[in-house]
Structure formats: C-alpha cells, structure tokens
Amino acid sequence: MKNIIYKKINKACRQAIDEGKFPPMDIPENFLVEIPKEEKHGDFSTNIAMILAPLLKKNPREVGKIIIDMLGQGDKEISKIELAGPGFINFFMEDAFWHSCLKDVIRQGDNYGRLALGRDKKVQVEFVSANPTGPLHIGHGRGAAVGDVVANILDWAGYDVTREYYINDAGEQMRTLGLSTLVRYKQLLGKEIELPEKCYQGDYIKNIAQEIIDKKGETLLTVSDEENLPFFTKYTADTILDIIKDDLKGFGVEFDTWYSENTLFEDPDGEKSPVEKVVDWMREKNFVYESEGALWLRAAAFGDDKDRVVRKGTGAYTYLASDIAYHKEKFERGFERIVNVWGADHHGYVSRLRSAIKAMKLPDEALDVILIQLVNLKKGDEMISMSTRSGQFLPLTDLIKDVGSDAARFFFLMRSSDAQFDFDVDLAKKQSSDNPVYYIQYAHARICSIFRQAEERMGEKPSPQTANLALLKLPEELRLIKKISEFTGLVERMAVRLEPHLVPHYLNEIASELHSYYKKHRVLGEDNAITNARLALLGGIRLTIKNSLKILGVSAPESM
RNA sequence: GCGCCUGUAGCUCAGCUGGAUAGAGCAACGGACUUCUAAUCCGUAGGCCAGAGGUUCGAAUCCUCUCAGGCGCACCA
Numbered sequence: 001m002k003n004i005i006y007k008k009i010n011k012a013c014r015q016a017i018d019e020g021k022f023p024p025m026d027i028p029e030n031f032l033v034e035i036p037k038e039e040k041h042g043d044f045s046t047n048i049a050m051i052l053a054p055l056l057k058k059n060p061r062e063v064g065k066i067i068i069d070m071l072g073q074g075d076k077e078i079s080k081i082e083l084a085g086p087g088f089i090n091f092f093m094e095d096a097f098w099h100s101c102l103k104d105v106i107r108q109g110d111n112y113g114r115l116a117l118g119r120d121k122k123v124q125v126e127f128v129s130a131n132p133t134g135p136l137h138i139g140h141g142r143g144a145a146v147g148d149v150v151a152n153i154l155d156w157a158g159y160d161v162t163r164e165y166y167i168n169d170a171g172e173q174m175r176t177l178g179l180s181t182l183v184r185y186k187q188l189l190g191k192e193i194e195l196p197e198k199c200y201q202g203d204y205i206k207n208i209a210q211e212i213i214d215k216k217g218e219t220l221l222t223v224s225d226e227e228n229l230p231f232f233t234k235y236t237a238d239t240i241l242d243i244i245k246d247d248l249k250g251f252g253v254e255f256d257t258w259y260s261e262n263t264l265f266e267d268p269d270g271e272k273s274p275v276e277k278v279v280d281w282m283r284e285k286n287f288v289y290e291s292e293g294a295l296w297l298r299a300a301a302f303g304d305d306k307d308r309v310v311r312k313g314t315g316a317y318t319y320l321a322s323d324i325a326y327h328k329e330k331f332e333r334g335f336e337r338i339v340n341v342w343g344a345d346h347h348g349y350v351s352r353l354r355s356a357i358k359a360m361k362l363p364d365e366a367l368d369v370i371l372i373q374l375v376n377l378k379k380g381d382e383m384i385s386m387s388t389r390s391g392q393f394l395p396l397t398d399l400i401k402d403v404g405s406d407a408a409r410f411f412f413l414m415r416s417s418d419a420q421f422d423f424d425v426d427l428a429k430k431q432s433s434d435n436p437v438y439y440i441q442y443a444h445a446r447i448c449s450i451f452r453q454a455e456e457r458m459g460e461k462p463s464p465q466t467a468n469l470a471l472l473k474l475p476e477e478l479r480l481i482k483k484i485s486e487f488t489g490l491v492e493r494m495a496v497r498l499e500p501h502l503v504p505h506y507l508n509e510i511a512s513e514l515h516s517y518y519k520k521h522r523v524l525g526e527d528n529a530i531t532n533a534r535l536a537l538l539g540g541i542r543l544t545i546k547n548s549l550k551i552l553g554v555s556a557p558e559s560m
Numbered sequence: 561g562c563g564c565c566u567g568u569a570g571c572u573c574a575g576c577u578g579g580a581u582a583g584a585g586c587a588a589c590g591g592a593c594u595u596c597u598a599a600u601c602c603g604u605a606g607g608c609c610a611g612a613g614g615u616u617c618g619a620a621u622c623c624u625c626u627c628a629g630g631c632g633c634a635c636c637a
Binding site: 032037038041047053084085086087088170171173293296309310316318319343344345348351374415421424427435436439441442443446450452493499501502504505508509512516519524525559560 | 562563564565566571572573574575576577578579580581582583584585586592595596597598599600601602617618629630631632633634635636637
C-alpha cells in the first residue's frame with residue numbers, strides 16, 4: 001500500500017529534475033511513507049521534503065511545494081495533497097481507492113496476506129532444541145511459540161520454510177541423565193542410595209525408572225553401573241524425546257526435521273564423523289591451531305572476544321565443535337537464510353558461532369539469531385525461574401491445561417522476544433474470560449454469526465463479490481478498510497525484522513474497530529444494497545482476522 | 561572488569577530504519593442490553609518515557625555517561 005505512494009513520490013522527484021526544478025541528483029531512498037497517527041494528517045504521509053531540504057539547501061516547505069506540483073496532476077486515486085507542519089506531505093485518498101482495496105482483499109480470500117517476497121528461497125528456522133533431559137517448561141513454550149510463528153510468517157512471506165529441532169543428545173549431560181534414572185531405579189527397588197546433586201531431580205525420572213522396573217524387573221541390579229548406563233541413558237532420552245514431541249503437538253507445533261547432535265559424531269562406514277571432517281578442514285585452512293594440548297578456533301580474528309577451544313585436551317570435542325559442523329551442514333543443505341531461536345542464556349555463543357561461520361567463509365549475514373529472554377513463573381509473590389535441573393518448573397502441558405493452547409500462544413506472542421517477562425499463572429487462569437485472545441476470537445465469531453443470520457433472512461448465501469462497495473461511506477467503514485489493508489505490509493515487515501509480537505497488537509486494533517462499528521451501525525438492515533456492501537466489508541475483516549490468527553496458530557472459532 | 565537485553569500510566573506491555581498532541585489491555589470510577597452474541601460498547605481518570613548531557617528543523621526512539629533489574633563472558637553441557 002505504502003509502496004504505491006512511494007513510487008508516486010519517486011516519479012515526481014524525477015520529473016522535478018527533468019523540468020529543472022531540482023538539480024540533477026540521485027533520489028534518496030531513505031525517505032519514509034507512513035500512515036499518520038492522526039486522521040487529519042491524511043491516509044499517508046511522507047517526510048521526503050525534509051530529507052531533501054538539506055541536500056538542496058532549501059527550506060523543506062519550498063521543496064514540498066515543488067513535489068506537490070509534480071504530484072498533483074490528474075491522479076484519480078488521490079483526492080488531496082497538502083503540505084503540513086515542518087514539511088510533511090500528506091496524501092488523502094479517494095474512497096474509491098479504498099473500495100478497490102477491499103475488493104482485492106476479498107478476491108484473494110484465504111491467501112490474503114501471502115507475499116512473493118521470499119521468492120521460494122529456502123529458509124530454516126531452528127527452535128526449541130531443548131535438551132532431551134526433561135519435559136518442556138513454559139520457558140521452552142515461549143521459544144516454541146515464537147519459532148513456530150516466525151516460521152509461519154516466513155512461509156506467508158513466500159519463503160520455503162523448514163522447521164528443525166536440534167536434539168542435544170550428546171555429551172556429559174546425557175551420562176548424567178542416564179545416571180539419574182539408574183539411581184532412581186535402584187532407590188525404587190529399595191537400595192539406600194542418594195541422588196547426586198548434579199542429577200535431574202524431577203518426578204518424571206522416577207516414572208521412567210518405574211517403567212524400566214515394569215519391563216525388566218530387578219534384573220539390572222546385578223549389572224555394573226558402567227554396563228547399565230548406556231541402556232538407561234538411551235531409554236531415558238528416547239522416552240523424554242517422545243514426551244517432548246507430545247508436548248509440542250499439544251501446543252500445535254510440528255517440526256519437519258529432528259536433527260540429532262549425536263549423528264555429527266558418528267562415522268558411518270569407518271569414515272570420519274562430520275565433526276572430525278570439519279575440524280580437519282579447518283586445520284587445513286589454518287582456522288584452528290594447537291595450544292596447551294587443545295585445539296583452538298581463531299575466533300578473535302573474526303569478531304569474537306577471544307579464541308575458543310574446539311577440542312579439549314582430553315580429546316573430547318566442545319559444544320562449539322558440533323555447532324560448527326551443524327551450521328556448516330545447514331548451508332550445505334541449501335538454506336539461504338537461517339534463523340536460530342535461542343534462549344537468552346545462550347547469547348554468549350552468538351558471536352562465537354558467527355565468527356566460526358565467517359571463518360568458514362560462509363555468509364554470516366544469512367544467519368539471524370532471535371534471543372528469547374527468560375520467562376519467570378510468578379505464583380502469588382513467589383518467583384520461580386525455569387530450570388530443568390532443579391526440577392522446579394511449570395511444565396508446558398500444565399499451562400496448556402490451565403489456560404488452553406490458544407491463550408498460551410497468544411500470551412507468549414504478545415511481548416517482544418527481547419523483553420523478559422513474568423508469567424503470572426494465577427492471572428492467566430483468572431483472565432480466562434477477559435483474556436485478549438477471546439476478545440479477538442469473539443470478533444471473528446461475531447462476524448460468522450452475522451453471516452449465518454444474513455443467510456437465514458435472505459434464504460441464500462450472501463455474495464460479497466457482487467456488492468456495490470461504493471456504498472461504504474461511513475468513516476468507521478473506511479477506517480476498517482484501511483486497517484485491513486495494512487496486513488500485507490505487516491507481513492512484509494515481520495518477515496524482514498522477525499517480530500511476531502506485532503500480530504497480536506494488530507489483531508487487537510482490528511477487533512476493537514469491529515466491535516465499535518458493530519455497536520454503532522447495523523449490518524443487516526432494510527436496504528439490501530447497503531446490507532450487501534457491509535457484509536462484504538465484514539467478509540474482508542473476517543479474512544484478515546482469520547489469516548492473522550492462522551499465522552499465530554490460534555484458532556478462529558465460528559461461534560463462541 | 562567487559563559484552564548483550566530491559567527500564568514508558570497503579571500492573572502487564574506496544575510505540576516501525578528519528579516525525580506532528582506518547583498508546584492499548586488489565587485494575588479504578590461513571591454510563592449503555594426490547595434490535596445482527598453485553599466474552600461487547602461509550603465516557604472519566606491516570607505520564608519528569610529511569611536520570612544527566614549531546615547530535616538537529618524535530619528525540620521515548622540515535623550517541624556518551626550514571627543508576628536499577630536480568631543474562632552472558634569455560635579445555636560446562
């Protein structure tokens with residue numbers, strides 16, 4: 001929408017240069033076209049004159065006048081252009097322009113909001129990626145909601161999106177996990193033995209231990225810990241991963257690929273493992289060096305604070321090593337844009353990973369890392385931080401049970417990712433009736449209800465396609481059309497900036513306008529032509545709400 | 561010590577790559593159901609945009625410093 005105005009302005013400037021009103025110059029690209037907050041400032045507004053003024057050494061209003069002269073000739077879509085304030089140029093559009101916008105929305109239907117911006121470029125969104133050491137808690141829920149919706153946004157913007165979960169199933173923590181279950185197993189069978197502090201304390205470990213007892217009985221008591229551990233580890237990890245998959249399913253999140261970190265350390269056919277190959281290659285390229293018995297990445301040369309260990313003196317690889325191999329692989333799989341949704345507690349790794357990518361001569365600008373600030377759980381006056389190891393956390397499934405998947409997703413997505421927030425569970429429960437998500441869903445249901453009513457009265461389905469939209473003249477009606485016309489621009493902006501929290505705010509604005517309009521004006525009236533036009537408007541609103549909710553992964557009920 | 565995020569109404573938060581008189585929800589207060597769903601609407605009140613400088617036509621937004629909260633700076637995972 002704004003692009004239309006942007007182009008008109010560009011053309012006007014070129015014309016001014018051709019006619020000698022402006023000296024020959026490149027037209028700056030950084031001027032803005034925006035929708036003014038105040039309606040009296042028009043439908044669109046630009047600051048072009050104030051951008052040009054210093055370049056031309058003229059006063060902004062003078063520049064503005066020249067541009068308006070160039071613009072103002074016989075444009076049927078624009079009713080008025082004015083110069084205002086310090087040098088803004090305000091555009092007032094003809095009603096017919098908005099009517100044709102609405103027609104466009106209706107024509108596009110369920111695809112309204114879809115863009116070709118991404119040109120089918122392959123993009124990967126990696127998110128959640130929680131260690132398979134426990135059920136997901138509400139902190140993971142936030143990451144799941146954000147990642148899923150970012151993926152949706154990119155999909156709507158025209159990218160070819162792959163959702164991936166990176167399973168951290170390698171390393172020391174897996175041993176600890178197996179040990180946790182083993183100890184619980186022994187305890188349940190009457191052994192006096194304490195659970196080490198480093199072990200996972202949650203009850204789910206006990207459940208898994210009980211499962212093993214049910215299947216294998218006491219037989220494993222006679223086996224040594226060393227022999228037992230691999231089985232306990234694998235059994236526990238597999239079981240927990242299944243739990244995680246169920247948790248996510250209940251939250252409406254589905255992944256295309258589950259990528260196991262372990263496979264990066266496996267060496268099929270006696271070949272070297274992917275990690276080893278990458279390390280060899282980096283050694284060849286002199287991106288790494290030996291020192292003090294360890295292997296170091298020259299990270300400092302590529303923007304990190306200092307060099308980082310890739311392989312320890314013990315011969316074991318660090319987390320960074322597998323991460324390098326993993327991300328190299330992402331590029332090799334053909335992704336042109338890579339989005340990682342990480343918890344803020346990992347932010348120390350961003351520059352490390354980025355420097356590794358640069359070292360590998362891969363395009364690090366293709367990588368976006370969204371850091372999700374931590375979620376604290378507020379219960380009364382008590383604040384509990386989400387931590388798997390302490391066993392003190394609110395499982396995501398419990399939250400969903402309490403407030404529902406729709407409300408949970410909506411809550412997580414209302415806030416920008418880089419603001420931490422305290423999830424007040426009591427409030428979320430209590431709010432079930434005046435929760436913002438219901439406000440919006442109700443707007444959708446309300447429109448559906450009107451359509452049902454209309455069908456009953458007219459004895460046939462309303463046909464918005466044939467409505468005479470020129471009958472939509474009320475300020476509220478035009479305002480609503482303008483609001484839903486912003487949707488494509490919103491999707492575009494979110495795809496560029498990866499800011500899903502804009503959707504809930506946008507939806508709230510639409511719902512508010514709709515409810516207000518509903519109260520003030522009747523849709524189903526005596527005049528069939530007006531009724532039809534208003535139904536067309538409502539149809540467009542309903543589409544916009546429905547498609548927005550679809551992006552959020554929140555349901556759009558037809559009645560409530 | 562260094563780096564990143566945050567600080568906006570009583571509470572939870574929006575505020576776009578600087579734009580015109582700083583917004584919403586909840587809470588508070590006062591109104592509106594004989595009509596398409598009152599899970600709604602209308603109105604009132606609420607602000608030193610943490611603080612101090614700077615940049616310019618113009619700053620909640622950009623820069624510097626200070627304060628406060630969170631997170632990170634491993635041969636941990």
